[in-house]
Amino acid sequence: MFFLVKVVVSGLMIALASSVAKRFPAAGALIASLPLVSIFGMTWLWQETHDPARMQTHVSATFWYVLPSLPMFLFIPWLMKHGTPFYAALLGGCLLTFLLYCGTTAVLRHLGYTI
Known part of the structure; x- marks a missing residue:
């Protein structure tokens, strides 16, 4: 179940960045440039290991x-x-x-x- 949550949340952020970029390229770039993958990766790793x-x-x-x-x-x-x-x-x-x-x-x- 946690895997599906990770997939949905991560996918939504990518979809948000590309959707915003269609109308506002700089705003889409700002969203894409945020270290969201790193933040999500750290969050998911911590939730799974607490190591x-x-x-x-x-x-x-x-x-x-x-x-x-x-x-x-x-x-x-x-x-x-x-x-x-x-x-x-x-x-x-x-x-x-x-x-x-x-x-x-x-x-x-x-x-x-x-x-």
């Missing part, structure tokens, strides 16, 4: 994974501005993010920090 150590690990790892995802939000519009179709630009943004995730993980591992 402070697991939460600390999760939140720290989330921080390190957010950083390499940010360039995607500049790269996709740049690609589209230069004529790349949306889905190709989205794929390019996802590939860039994946490469940056790998690089971030490698750098952090080299520095002795594992995520």
Whole structure:
């Protein structure tokens, strides 16, 4: 039952962001930019585990994974501005993010920090 609650609440937030964006693109972007997935993820994890150590690990790892995802939000519009179709630009943004995730993980591992 809790799984269905998670699915419905999470899905409603995505639907809200996209619906608002149709009429007010900046407002939709604001909703989408809120760390709702992270907040929901933390809330759901806490409800299911009540494990402070697991939460600390999760939140720290989330921080390190957010950083390499940010360039995607500049790269996709740049690609589209230069004529790349949306889905190709989205794929390019996802590939860039994946490469940056790998690089971030490698750098952090080299520095002795594992995520």
